[in-house]
Amino acid sequence: MKEIHKLAMENSSEVIELRRDIHKHPEIGRKEFRTADLIRSKLEEYGVDQIDSPVPTAVIALIHGNKGEGKCVALRADIDALPVEEETGLPYSSEVPGMMHACGHDMHVAMLLGVAKILCQKREEFAGTVKLIFQHSEDTMPGGAKELVEKGALENPQVDAIFGMHVYPDEDKVGKIGIHAGPLTTSVDIYNITVKGKGGHGSEPHTTKDPILAACEMVTLLQQIPSRYINPLETVVFPICTIQGGEAVNVIPSEAKFSGVARTYNNAVRGQIKEQVTQIAEGVGTLSGCKVEVDHVVGYPACYNDKALIETAETAIEEVLGKDAIVQLEEPKAFSEDFSYFTEMSDVPGAYLLLFAGHEGDLVSLHNPKCAMKEEAMPAGVAVMTGTALKFLQG
Incomplete structure (x- = not known):
């Protein structure tokens, strides 16, 4: 397995060059045409056995x-950028106004291409199939993964397990891998609520149906969901992040939104x-006389890491990089x-790993216009994804 890390280091210049090319030419979800073309071109060059595009910008x-038939393991990388104006000052900064790879997907693509090159060179050493999924539109709901599953991306051949990896900015763990069995990421659900009442003069509130008062009552009641209606051993956050209503200081408006x-x-x-x-919307509507409309945007489910697959990944990490490269995430x-x-x-069981990738300059979060992680972490990502795929197929 140590040879895999050596190959990843030998290929690092090409992987970094690919990353920089993709970083300079970001494309948002479902418009990743150039990125998809580049992926197909490199895969053809490396000599993969089959290339398909279930949707135009996924590969x-x-x-x-x-060594013959065997299991099928899938490796996934997301490929889309964000509608963010880059402020990193990097020499390979985005050349597209208002778009940026601020979540590291450029690194994900380049690393999975690096994995593809190594696996094509090591065909003689394994049985079974590796399915590489370059997924479109991760950062635009409802998400490209949902569409790919619906179009049969995990079938023909049937996938037995799937692994993914996300780069993560940090200060002191560059090139180390974070693992955690069980839940790794949260679900997300967006609630857009409109309260429609009856406006009027502020001096005569009794003639109105005040949507601001109703909205404020509802905001307060919604904060009781995590503390009074959900088991306290569960983790739930439900912040209200926007609220609008009214324009004049002496006029009760007819509508409020949050x-x-x-x-x-x-x-x-x-x-x-x-x-x-x-229930809260119906109750507040009844008491206030306002009409409360709830627009529920169903987001992504929570990501759950299969324990056995995390153990497979952990073994691969230790064999490829050494035990010191493993970071057991506390939460x-x-x-x-x-x-x-x-x-x-x-x-299909799955496991999602974190590649700690440091940061150029002051540490900022993903999606920040100054997000710039270190390319020196990428060979570790290539090596671990390659090693994990091979370890699963051998098991």
Whole structure:
């Protein structure tokens, strides 16, 4: 397995060059045409066995081992950028105004291409099939993963397990791999709520049906969902992040709007939250005389890491990079990822790993216009994904 890391280091210049090319030419979800063309071109160059595009900007490739039939393992990388104006000052900064790879997907693509090159060189050493999934539109709901599962991306051949990896900015763990069995990322559900009442003069509130008062009552009641309606052992956050209503200081408006995002690690809790939001809306509407409309945008499920697959990945990490490269995450992360659809919508187990990638300059979060992670972490990502795929096929 140590040879895999050596190959990843030998190929690092090409992987970094690919990353920089993709970074300079970001494309948002469902418009990743140039990126998809580049992926297909490199896969053809490396000699994969089959290339398909279930949707125009997603690419799926197969690499068959020469030792015969066996299991099928999928490796996934998301490929889309964000509508963000880059402020990193990097020499390979985005050349597209208002778009940027601020979530590391450029690194994901380049690393999975690096994996493809190594696996094509090592066909003689494994049985079974590696399915490479270059997924479109992760950062635009409803998410490209859902669409790919619906179009049969996990079939023909049937996938037995799927692995993914996300780069993560940090200060002192560059090139190390974070693992965590069980829930890793939260679900996400957006609630846009409109309260329609009857406006009037501020001196005569008794002649109105005040939507601002009703909205404020509802905001307060919604904050009771995590503390009073959900088991306290469950993690639930439901912040209200926007609120609008009224323009004049002496006029009660006819309408108020607010919105919030609910997150939890337990997909079953999502239904409880929705039920409570609906009941609160109906109750506030009845008491206030206002009409309360709830627009529920169903986001991504929580991502759950299969314990056996995490153990497979852990073994591969130790054999490829050494035991010191393993970081046991003490707790899951609060962001959301549509990788979860690959397991939620099928019987396929999955595992999602974190590659700590440091940061150029002051540490900022993903999606920040100054987000710039270190390319020196990428060979570790290539090596671990390659090693994990081979370890699973050998098991």
